[in-house]
Amino acid sequence: MADPRPAPTRPASTIPATPSAAPRSPEPVVQLREASVGFNGRMLWEGLDLELVPGEFLAVLGPNGAGKSTFLKVLLGLTRLSAGSVEISGEPVRRGSSRVGYIPQQQTMPEETPLRARDMVALGLDGHRFGMRLHPRRLRRRVDELLHAVGASAYADMPVGLLSGGEQQRLRTAQALASNPEVLLCDEPLHSLDLHHQQAVTELIRRQAVDRGSAVVFVTHEINPVIEHVDRVLYFARGQYRIGTTEEVMRSEVLSELYGSSVDVIEHKGRLVVMSAHDEGCHYHPEELSLP
Numbered sequence: 001m002a003d004p005r006p007a008p009t010r011p012a013s014t015i016p017a018t019p020s021a022a023p024r025s026p027e028p029v030v031q032l033r034e035a036s037v038g039f040n041g042r043m044l045w046e047g048l049d050l051e052l053v054p055g056e057f058l059a060v061l062g063p064n065g066a067g068k069s070t071f072l073k074v075l076l077g078l079t080r081l082s083a084g085s086v087e088i089s090g091e092p093v094r095r096g097s098s099r100v101g102y103i104p105q106q107q108t109m110p111e112e113t114p115l116r117a118r119d120m121v122a123l124g125l126d127g128h129r130f131g132m133r134l135h136p137r138r139l140r141r142r143v144d145e146l147l148h149a150v151g152a153s154a155y156a157d158m159p160v161g162l163l164s165g166g167e168q169q170r171l172r173t174a175q176a177l178a179s180n181p182e183v184l185l186c187d188e189p190l191h192s193l194d195l196h197h198q199q200a201v202t203e204l205i206r207r208q209a210v211d212r213g214s215a216v217v218f219v220t221h222e223i224n225p226v227i228e229h230v231d232r233v234l235y236f237a238r239g240q241y242r243i244g245t246t247e248e249v250m251r252s253e254v255l256s257e258l259y260g261s262s263v264d265v266i267e268h269k270g271r272l273v274v275m276s277a278h279d280e281g282c283h284y285h286p287e288e289l290s291l292p
């Protein structure tokens with residue numbers, strides 16, 4: 001069946017075009033208006049206005065505790081906004097929506113987990129958006145394709161609890177892609193993957209955006225592995241945020257203002273290095289910003 005979604009459109013920049021020159025934008029698939037989240041009287045971030053169109057790749061960055069995973073939980077309907085609104089495809093978010101795929105942060109599964117690798121991937125397909133269960137033969141074929149795509153065919157019948165952290169993470173990726181979601185939420189999906197599998201998983205996520213029109217929200221401490229695919233960056237720090245293209249946000253003056261202290265953004269051999277310049281002897285502590 002043909003996919004009814006609009007063709008993917010990748011916005012070149014957030015700089016507004018003149019009204020007469022502006023092409024008709026596709027309907028946003030994610031829409032937050034004046035969105036704020038806080039816990040126990042402390043606001044994590046406030047006044048977030050954001051629209052994502054099909055096919056857009058958003059990288060979400062910021063130091064530990066800035067609210068990146070919470071942002072994903074808002075889109076998953078697991079955390080309620082303190083103020084404002086959030087919609088997916090024009091409807092209020094709700095838990096368990098088949099429109100949303102999720103690659104969670106890596107957690108190790110207990111050894112005794114009673115699932116094989118292929119069962120875990122099949123969970124992403126079973127009784128999903130098709131409104132009915134797939135025929136067992138089609139289900140098996142689709143699961144095999146997904147296992148192959150993440151390089152997991154060799155351990156398809158292994159119990160998941162006996163697999164390494166990186167092997168389990170590849171299965172979570174396959175599971176999230178299985179339903180061809182309209183919005184794909186990724187919480188540090190490359191963590192614990194070796195370079196080869198980082199590239200393979202990045203390529204799968206990129207293709208999901210470009211070929212199938214999913215809006216991708218990619219939480220990461222390290223923008224470099226995905227930098228060429230990123231359309232926009234959402235950077236949280238100190239309860240505030242900045243949003244724009246990589247060139248607009250990843251600048252010394254923008255991040256210094258956001259952090260409230262001197263930050264250097266340096267381009268080195270095509271990689272972005274973000275460093276905090278401390279006054280005492282000008283020590284550089286890139287890890288304090290949780291960035292390369």
Ligand SMILES: Nc1ncnc2c1ncn2[C@@H]1O[C@H](COP(=O)(O)OP(=O)(O)OP(=O)(O)O)[C@@H](O)[C@H]1O
Pocket residue numbers: 039040044062063064065066067068069070071
């Ligand atoms: N349900 C909750 N109740 C109270 N505090 C919470 C809740 N959920 C998250 N927090 C707090 O909100 C802050 C932001 O958490 P979050 O996991 O979103 O940060 P993050 O930017 O993803 O951090 P990291 O880079 O360390 O993964 C943390 O201080 C966390 O303890």
